[in-house]
Amino acid sequence: MRKLFLAAALILTLAACATQPESPAQTVYATQTAYAAALSLAVQYKSLPVCGATGVVVCSNPEVVKQILQADDTAYVALQAAQVAVRNPATGTTAEKAIAYANQAVGAFTAIVSSLTLK
Numbered sequence: 001m002r003k004l005f006l007a008a009a010l011i012l013t014l015a016a017c018a019t020q021p022e023s024p025a026q027t028v029y030a031t032q033t034a035y036a037a038a039l040s041l042a043v044q045y046k047s048l049p050v051c052g053a054t055g056v057v058v059c060s061n062p063e064v065v066k067q068i069l070q071a072d073d074t075a076y077v078a079l080q081a082a083q084v085a086v087r088n089p090a091t092g093t094t095a096e097k098a099i100a101y102a103n104q105a106v107g108a109f110t111a112i113v114s115s116l117t118l119k
Contacts (some may be wrong), residue, residue, distance in 0.1 A: 045093075075105040
């Protein structure tokens with residue numbers, strides 16, 4: 001399991017090093033990619049047994065799971081709004097704001113996921 005988290009951390013790092021997007025749609029796509037990588041880790045963490053169960057060596061903290069779920073909900077909604085905005089050329093500055101908010105929300109989500117530790 002530890003190897004899985006290390007591999008996932010490497011994926012998140014590589015996703016952060018990707019080339020700069022050239023269009024708003026590419027920016028949203030890159031943000032979606034970072035979100036998908038973090039979501040994969042979050043789902044794996046959430047599927048672990050809850051800490052405190054007898055005999056459990058590797059576990060998930062319910063408070064951390066709650067933070068993950070809240071950040072995931074925010075990031076998902078922000079990404080959906082950004083995708084709609086870039087698909088509609090009439091949105092103009094609204095698209096820029098939606099992209100910025102999606103990047104911020106996904107950044108918060110990936111920060112939580114990147115800090116996950118196994119107990």
